[in-house]
Amino acid sequence: MTPPVNTSGSTKERILAAAEVLFAQRGFDGASLRQLTSSAGVNLAAVNYHFGSKEKLVEQVFRRRLDALNARRLTALAKIAGVENTTLEDVLAAYIRPALDLSHDDSGALFMRVLARAFAEHDDTLRQFLSENYGHVMRQFTTEFARLLPQLSKPELYWRIDLVTGALTHAMSGFGMIQRKSDVSEHTHREQTAQHLIGFAVAGLSHP
Amino acid sequence: MTPPVNTSGSTKERILAAAEVLFAQRGFDGASLRQLTSSAGVNLAAVNYHFGSKEKLVEQVFRRRLDALNARRLTALAKIAGVENTTLEDVLAAYIRPALDLSHDDSGALFMRVLARAFAEHDDTLRQFLSENYGHVMRQFTTEFARLLPQLSKPELYWRIDLVTGALTHAMSGFGMIQRKSDVSEHTHREQTAQHLIGFAVAGLSHP
DNA sequence: GTCTATAAAGTGATAGAC
C-alpha cells in the first residue's frame, strides 16, 4: 500500500522523478506534496526549499523533459527545413521521433501522459507557460508544413495541424500500455510505431 | 470576482449545470463543492443530499449528456450498419454529428471539454464507469469500421481508430473557442466543421 | 540542506434544527 521509496539521485532529482509519476497518475491537483515527498523519500519541506512552490515544481517537471525534447525536434527540423526535396514524412519524423525516443523508457512514457493532461486542462497559466517557452517550436513546424502544403488555405492548414497534434498527443500518452510482442525487438517496435503515426499524420494533413 | 449565480431550474439541475462548467474549467479535483454550490446558488449540503457524494455527482454529469448523445449515435448507426452501399463517411457522420449538435450551445461545448479531461485522466474508476455504461457504443462502431476496411489487420484498425478518436475528442473540446464568422450561418458553420472532421477521419482511417 | 512543528485555510461529509 505504501508507495516504494526512490533513493537514487539528489533530493531535487528525486522530487522531480516522483512528481512526474504522480502527476501522470493523479493530476496536478490530485497529487499532494505529502504523497509526492513521501514517495520520493524526502522531507515535506524540501519541495518549497528547492522549488519555491508546488506550481514552480510543475513548471520544472515540464522543463526537465521539454527543453531536451524540443531542442532535438528543432535540430532535426533545421536539417530539412526549406530544402527542396524534403517531404511531409521528413518533417513529421522530426516532430515524432524525438518524442518516441523519450517514451522508450517508462519514466519518459509517463511524462507524455503528463503532457496530455496539460493539453486537456485548459488551465491558462500552464498554457501561457508552455506557449511562452515552447511556442516557437510549433511555429517553426507550422511554417514548414505551410511550405509543403501550399494548396491548403491557412484556416484549413491550422485545422489539420490541430487534429494531428491532438491525435499524436493522445497516442503518445498511451504508450505505457502498448505491449511489444516478445519476438519483436525494441528497435523494430519503435520503428513500426513511428511508421503508424507518420502514415496517419501524412494522410490527415495532405488528403484532398 | 464572485461567480454569477444560476437561478433557473430545480436544485438538482442547477447543481449539474454548475458542475459541468466548473469541472470543465478546473477539473474534478480542482473544483470544490463549495465553489460549485455557491456558483449554483444552492446550499453546500445539497450535493450530498441529492447525489450522495461528489463522485456520484461526477457520474451524473456524464450520464446527463452521454445517455442522449450515445443513443443518438447508435440510432444513426443502426440506419446504416451492414447496409451494402454505406460509406466510411456515413459511419463517421453518425459518430460525429450528434456530438457537433451537442456542442452547438455553450454548455454542451463545455461538456465536450469535461469529456476530453476524462479521456486524459487515466483514472481507473472513471474509465470503468464509462466503459461499463458506454463501451458498447464504441464496439458497435468498431464492428462497422472493420466491415468497411477489410484490408486492415485488427491491430492496424485499432491503431487508426485510437488515433481518430484522440483527434476528434481533442478537436471537440476546443469548440468553445472556434469563432464563427458573422457572415456564415450557424448551420453552415456546423456543416463545414463536420466536413473537416469527417474528411480528416476518412483519410486517417483509410490511407494505404 | 534537512528536519519538526505548526500556522492558516481548505476539503468532503454529516448531524440535527427548521
Add this chain to the structure above:
DNA sequence: GTCTATCACTTTATAGAC
C-alpha cells in the same frame, strides 16, 4: 428539501531548531 454548524482531515506553505 434546505439550512447552519461542525467534525475530522488534508492541503500548501513557513518559521525556526539543528
